[in-house]
Amino acid sequence: MTPPFRVAVVGCAGRMGRMNLTTIHATEGCVIAGGSDQPGSPAVGADIGSLIGVDPLGVTVTDDPVELFARADAVIDFTTPEATRRHAGLAAQAEVVYVVGTTGLTPEDQAVIDQAAIQTVVVQSANMSLGVNLLQILTEQVAKALDADYDIEIVEMHHRHKVDSPSGTALMLGQAAAAGRGVNLDDVACKARDGQVGARPRGEIGFATLRGGDVPGEHSVIFAAEGERLELSHKAGSRGIFAKGALKAALWGRGRHPGLYSMRDVLGLAD
Incomplete structure (x- = not known):
């Protein structure tokens, strides 16, 4: 036994x-x-x-x-x-x-x-869920298929007690997007915007962080171009x-x- x-x-x-x-x-x-x-x-x-x-x-x-x-x-x-x-x-x-x-x-x-x-x-892993790991793979594939005419923004929301920002999962998704584009995330990441920041640079990967309530975790990767927008999302209910x-x-x-x-x-x- x-x-x-x-x-x-x-x-x-x-x-x-x-x-x-x-x-x-x-x-x-x-x-x-x-x-x-x-x-x-x-x-x-x-x-x-x-x-x-x-x-x-x-x-x-x-x-x-x-x-x-x-x-x-x-x-x-x-x-x-x-x-x-x-x-x-x-x-x-x-x-x-x-x-x-x-x-x-x-x-x-x-x-x-x-x-x-x-x-x-x-x-x-920054996130142990099956869905998020599939999202990571999809993010890399889409980023590889779409050129820099598609701006990439990663939006995440967590409960009010979370202490790190952006979340580890958001950074994981950012790494996937950067890998798809063949670039280093540290070279193209924008983790905060405030004030007169100017126009968005081509090829930038942006992050937006939301905190509140008891949200276990929500993540979206947005590919935005002239005339269309593709969004990949995962929401954890528990x-x-x-x-x-x-x-x-x-x-x-x-x-x-x-x-x-x-x-x-x-x-x-x-x-």
């Missing part, structure tokens, strides 16, 4: 953390190996069952991620860049499947994740789609060789 797949969640008391726990608990063949939260959190010491509205599971929230990684087969991380830097090192040491959904990462943060992928399986994708990534990573993978790999959509 195959033993259950033990999945832990760092930042387990947050909105995505709880959703990840709920998804693991509801998935046959998987068990919650544990969860961690920052020191001083009121969730530390609580039974994880109380976080997701089920009977006690006999597993308590810890503020020590070291012991958490030691008893898991996979760890899901939707936390902060600072925390993810530490978690990546722990994942490498424990050689667990490490699923990273943290956004707002700097090049230095990414370098730590890349280093961890030399020793263990890392699946990283954070559950991200949690399902993250767990799918964790299960996919079981038994694979160390390396840095994306949701395109998980979904069989990689080139």
